[in-house]
Amino acid sequence: MSLDIRMPMGIMFAVFGLLLREYGQITSTDPAIYAKSLGTNINWIWGDVLLVFGLVMIYFARKAMKKPE
Amino acid sequence: MSKMINLGVIDYVILCVYFMFVLGIGFALKRYMKTGADFFLSGRAIPAWICGLAFISANLGAQEVIGMAASGAKYGIMTSHFYWVGAIPAMVFVGVFMMPFYYGSKARSVPEYLKLRFDEKTRTFNALTFAVMTVFSSGISMYALARLFELLLGWDFNFSIIVSAVIVLVYIYLGGLTSAIYNEVLQFFLIVLGFLPLVIIGMKDVGGWHTLVQKLNVVAVSHAPSYQPGTWTHSWAHTGASSANPMGVEWFGVAMGLGFVLSFGYWCTDFLVVQRAMAANSMSAARRTPLIAAIPKMLFPALVILPGMIAIALHAKSGGFLPLSKDGTPDYNMVIPTMLGKYFPPGMLGLGLTALMASFMSGMAGNVTAFNTVATYDIYQNHIRPGQSDSHYLKVGHVVTVVGIVLSIGCAYLASAFNNIMDMLQMVFGMVNAPLLATFLLGMFWKRSTGKGAFWGLVFGTIVPILHHGLTIPLGATHWIKGGWLLFGHQPVHIYPVEMAQGFWAAIFAWVTCCAITVVISLATPRTKTDEELTGLVYSLTPKIVDHHEPWYKRPATLGLIVLAAAVVLNIIFW
Numbered sequence: 071m072s073l074d075i076r077m078p079m080g081i082m083f084a085v086f087g088l089l090l091r092e093y094g095q096i097t098s099t100d101p102a103i104y105a106k107s108l109g110t111n112i113n114w115i116w117g118d119v120l121l122v123f124g125l126v127m128i129y130f131a132r133k134a135m136k137k138p139e
Numbered sequence: 140m141s142k143m144i145n146l147g148v149i150d151y152v153i154l155c156v157y158f159m160f161v162l163g164i165g166f167a168l169k170r171y172m173k174t175g176a177d178f179f180l181s182g183r184a185i186p187a188w189i190c191g192l193a194f195i196s197a198n199l200g201a202q203e204v205i206g207m208a209a210s211g212a213k214y215g216i217m218t219s220h221f222y223w224v225g226a227i228p229a230m231v232f233v234g235v236f237m238m239p240f241y242y243g244s245k246a247r248s249v250p251e252y253l254k255l256r257f258d259e260k261t262r263t264f265n266a267l268t269f270a271v272m273t274v275f276s277s278g279i280s281m282y283a284l285a286r287l288f289e290l291l292l293g294w295d296f297n298f299s300i301i302v303s304a305v306i307v308l309v310y311i312y313l314g315g316l317t318s319a320i321y322n323e324v325l326q327f328f329l330i331v332l333g334f335l336p337l338v339i340i341g342m343k344d345v346g347g348w349h350t351l352v353q354k355l356n357v358v359a360v361s362h363a364p365s366y367q368p369g370t371w372t373h374s375w376a377h378t379g380a381s382s383a384n385p386m387g388v389e390w391f392g393v394a395m396g397l398g399f400v401l402s403f404g405y406w407c408t409d410f411l412v413v414q415r416a417m418a419a420n421s422m423s424a425a426r427r428t429p430l431i432a433a434i435p436k437m438l439f440p441a442l443v444i445l446p447g448m449i450a451i452a453l454h455a456k457s458g459g460f461l462p463l464s465k466d467g468t469p470d471y472n473m474v475i476p477t478m479l480g481k482y483f484p485p486g487m488l489g490l491g492l493t494a495l496m497a498s499f500m501s502g503m504a505g506n507v508t509a510f511n512t513v514a515t516y517d518i519y520q521n522h523i524r525p526g527q528s529d530s531h532y533l534k535v536g537h538v539v540t541v542v543g544i545v546l547s548i549g550c551a552y553l554a555s556a557f558n559n560i561m562d563m564l565q566m567v568f569g570m571v572n573a574p575l576l577a578t579f580l581l582g583m584f585w586k587r588s589t590g591k592g593a594f595w596g597l598v599f600g601t602i603v604p605i606l607h608h609g610l611t612i613p614l615g616a617t618h619w620i621k622g623g624w625l626l627f628g629h630q631p632v633h634i635y636p637v638e639m640a641q642g643f644w645a646a647i648f649a650w651v652t653c654c655a656i657t658v659v660i661s662l663a664t665p666r667t668k669t670d671e672e673l674t675g676l677v678y679s680l681t682p683k684i685v686d687h688h689e690p691w692y693k694r695p696a697t698l699g700l701i702v703l704a705a706a707v708v709l710n711i712i713f714w
Contacts, residue, residue: 073167075189075321079328082160086153086490093149093486103484107340113486116336120490123332 200502211447278550396643574600
């Protein structure tokens with residue numbers, strides 16, 4: 071199968087990561103909404119986690135693509 | 140319509156991004172779907188790690204996530220028996236011992252293996268029960284999703300049904316089994332990454348593991364006088380008597396009912412999961428599929444059971460953490476939705492709900508791909524129009540996919556009309572795999588078993604749990620749905636302390652019946668297949684696979700031992 075699932079998956083999680091990170095950054099001035107997550111800006115932190123996960127997946131997919139079958 | 144959670148724009152954006160990728164994968168795969176083998180079997184070209192994650196994800200439907208969290212609240216860490224006893228050993232067994240025959244026989248489905256090993260009628264019987272079961276399961280998934288989203292978000296019931304059905308239909312129609320498998324991998328990571336922060340925040344809220352244990356001791360003691368303080372935090376210590384634990388089972392019922400019959404029955408014979416391994420790109424990859432899947436499976440209790448334990452501890456402390464059901468007890472099924480609403484701000488909430496949505500859809504899609512393969516190859520090709528071209532069956536497969544989804548929608552509405560009946564059906568279907576396990580064990584490991592023996596064993600093994608359900612009841616049952624519908628006013632043959640014990644014993648009876656009848660009739664009937672015909676299908680007649688040249692991490696037996704050892708360690712830690 072010539073579609074490597076890691077590529078779309080990596081992109082999707084990277085997009086999620088960026089969205090959450092940006093949203094976390096914008097809302098960081100409003101501590102009220104983070105009372106739910108016990109004062110942690112979980113959007114920002116978890117956005118970074120998802121972004122890193124997505125980029126790692128993309129890296130492996132690209133590495134596999136360069137390697138001849 | 141009142142609702143529990145208000146979604147913000149960011150949450151809808153995340154949900155939409157997910158839908159775009161799911162559908163996008165279907166479209167990207169469309170051009171590779173040229174033959175029936177591509178559509179139904181993924182061209183047997185999928186690497187082991189993807190098959191492994193799909194294998195586990197097909198089982199990780201939302202009922203599993205929501206149900207296991209509910210059990211975590213209700214039974215505590217004893218719920219881990221569904222993982223460390225009720226899954227891992229069976230997954231190792233199917234990978235090491237059974238996969239060589241499934242994959243090696245070149246059968247395209249589990250029923251087709253029965254045809255090769257036994258005969259046509261055994262296959263057809265299994266194909267029909269399986270097809271009915273998958274359609275109902277997928278319908279129940281769809282119904283549960285629509286109900287939950289109605290309650291949580293105030294979404295219209297019909298809207299949720301249509302959206303989930305159309306999305307699953309489109310991606311399977313376009314990309315077949317590969318599309319389902321790829322999406323299952325996506326769903327796997329989404330579920331893990333979506334629920335992990337929930338556990339972390341919940342753990343922080345409750346005050347860490349030691350505080351949780353203390354709080355659960357209070358929960359246990361206040362629950363019933365016969366419970367010891369550690370009942371919620373020990374998996375085996377309180378299984379000496381069924382009255383000492385909330386599951387109402389003793390160690391023998393756990394080991395035999397759950398650990399052997401139910402779990403081996405499910406993991407070793409259910410085409411829904413086995414199909415994922417059959418799509419692997421080599422025998423070695425097929426055998427490693429369940430073993431790779433066992434690693435995350437082993438760790439899932441932290442993700443799905445722990446939230447239930449946290450929720451009940453917090454509920455006991457302050458009351459009102461969980462919503463109450465009609466009879467005044469906490470509504471355990473609301474553990475995950477409640478925690479999502481309580482702990483996740485907008486943004487993360489979108490991710491959490493997307494993960495929930497994903498798990499419902501993977502539950503549906505798994506059933507639909509298993510259904511279309513069995514309906515096309517085992518029923519249509521076999522009984523309706525044999526001997527057609529491959530492209531004909533590919534077309535039929537597409538039509539059958541649509542039919543399967545439409546039937547599932549029908550079942551979803553049936554479920555909304557007769558909620559109770561669906562609960563019962565699901566329980567009875569749980570029993571379908573128990574006799575089948577006996578058929579497979581005898582078929583794969585005893586060359587003397589015959590088609591007649593297998594068929595009648597399977598028929599009686601399916602009837603017995605249904606009769607058992609009609610003749611026994613769990614304690615306090617008032618409705619015929621819970622059992623006892625064959626009694627007509629007479630005393631039940633047996634009263635079980637809880638429903639779960641009734642289920643365990645039904646499975647044990649089903650298995651024993653099927654086993655005994657298959658053995659007796661096989662011995663009384665002549666063999667119909669020669670040793671040559673059974674080569675590759677029966678253990679003693681198949682050359683052993685040599686894998687000494689492979690590195691250790693690619694040898695199924697070595698991997699299996701490591702996984703088993705890890706499961707033993709986990710049982711000991713949480714003894």
